Amino acid sequence: MIDLSTEYLGLKLANPLVPSSSPLTGELDSVKQLEDAGASALILPSLFEETIEHEQKQLEQFVHSQALGFYEADSYQPIPEEYDSELDNYLDRIQQFKSSLDIPVIASLNGISTSGWIDTGKELEQAGADALELNVYYIAGDPNMSAEDVENRYLQLLADLREHITIPVTMKLSSQFSSVGNMVLKLQQAGAKGVSLFNRFYQPDIDLETLRIKPHLELSSSMESLLRIRWIALIRGRVDLSIAATGGFHDTDDVIKALLVGADITHLCSVLLQKGPQHITVIKQELESWLEENEYDSVAQMKGSVSQQCAINPAALEHSNYMDVIKSYGQL
Numbered sequence: 001m002i003d004l005s006t007e008y009l010g011l012k013l014a015n016p017l018v019p020s021s022s023p024l025t026g027e028l029d030s031v032k033q034l035e036d037a038g039a040s041a042l043i044l045p046s047l048f049e050e051t052i053e054h055e056q057k058q059l060e061q062f063v064h065s066q067a068l069g070f071y072e073a074d075s076y077q078p079i080p081e082e083y084d085s086e087l088d089n090y091l092d093r094i095q096q097f098k099s100s101l102d103i104p105v106i107a108s109l110n111g112i113s114t115s116g117w118i119d120t121g122k123e124l125e126q127a128g129a130d131a132l133e134l135n136v137y138y139i140a141g142d143p144n145m146s147a148e149d150v151e152n153r154y155l156q157l158l159a160d161l162r163e164h165i166t167i168p169v170t171m172k173l174s175s176q177f178s179s180v181g182n183m184v185l186k187l188q189q190a191g192a193k194g195v196s197l198f199n200r201f202y203q204p205d206i207d208l209e210t211l212r213i214k215p216h217l218e219l220s221s222s223m224e225s226l227l228r229i230r231w232i233a234l235i236r237g238r239v240d241l242s243i244a245a246t247g248g249f250h251d252t253d254d255v256i257k258a259l260l261v262g263a264d265i266t267h268l269c270s271v272l273l274q275k276g277p278q279h280i281t282v283i284k285q286e287l288e289s290w291l292e293e294n295e296y297d298s299v300a301q302m303k304g305s306v307s308q309q310c311a312i313n314p315a316a317l318e319h320s321n322y323m324d325v326i327k328s329y330g331q332l
């Protein structure tokens with residue numbers, strides 16, 4: 001019997017296959033299907049800072065207009081007692097999932113400023129979230145902002161939250177840091193229990209008819225997993241926190257490679273949107289067969305075995321094979 005269990009953010013998970021934030025992890029029907037198919041935990045879709053800010057403003061406006069005696073004229077505004085905010089819905093969803101599922105439920109916040117987040121973090125914890133993933137989807141578009149300023153925003157947000165909540169916090173990062181490894185180390189020192197590498201930035205497109213920017217969402221492909229695999233191989237063993245691989249994990253081979261370089265779990269998103277929740281069962285069975293054929297007893301045993309080799313020969317992942325790769329074009 002192969003032991004697929006893994007430890008992530010201090011949680012003992014039955015296997016390393018975790019559906020990441022997406023519409024599939026936001027509805028009771030689909031999360032039940034994910035659990036039945038073998039998901040070992042799940043990450044809710046993010047609660048967005050903008051939504052909470054907007055709702056807070058609406059509420060303030062309501063209270064203000066009432067204080068001024070304009071209530072009747074403004075009665076189209078929502079009445080707080082009857083008002084189901086996104087945050088309330090989110091908290092209800094955590095409670096509902098916690099009572100309907102046996103697997104850990106990880107909440108997700110998306111934003112960059114700390115205003116209001118401390119309270120929100122506390123409420124997520126009280127609602128029963130087992131951990132919190134912070135998706136800092138931040139594009140540093142201002143040329144006056146230094147790399148250090150950007151990094152400090154992440155670190156400040158984490159430090160503020162860590163002061164107020166006790167559940168583990170993990171940071172979902174983009175690959176666009178000058179030194180990814182150093183950033184992960186700083187986050188670890190600031191109290192992060194894990195990182196998810198890497199968030200995908202969706203690239204806006206230009207509509208040539210209207211000359212306006214149009215949103216553009218394309219699902220990932222397996223190729224994207226290689227960037228993640230390289231970085232996890234480089235930092236595993238040099239940092240001491242949980243690592244989730246996210247972005248481009250479609251096939252069982254992708255998952256195996258992530259584990260071999262030291263990921264504790266792999267997130268699954270695009271592949272489940274394309275093939276449905278039950279595809280987790282296929283990956284789980286294939287992972288088990290691979291371990292058996294390659295004489296591993298457990299995921300714990302195989303985890304990180306390639307990154308150990310990389311520590312002996314880090315050049316294989318760093319610069320030195322660049323020239324060989326370029327020269328090999330056309331020779332294959």
Ligand SMILES: Cc1cc2nc3c(=O)[nH]c(=O)nc-3n(C[C@H](O)[C@H](O)[C@H](O)COP(=O)(O)O)c2cc1C
Pocket residue numbers: 020021022023044045046047108110135172198199200219220221246247248249267268269270271
């Ligand atoms: C439709 C859709 C919705 C998503 N929503 C969120 C979200 O709310 N929060 C978040 O952190 N990531 C979100 N993601 C990103 C995924 O969780 C995942 O990290 C990313 O798609 C890379 O994994 P993949 O290559 O397996 O798709 C979303 C992705 C998709 C496709």
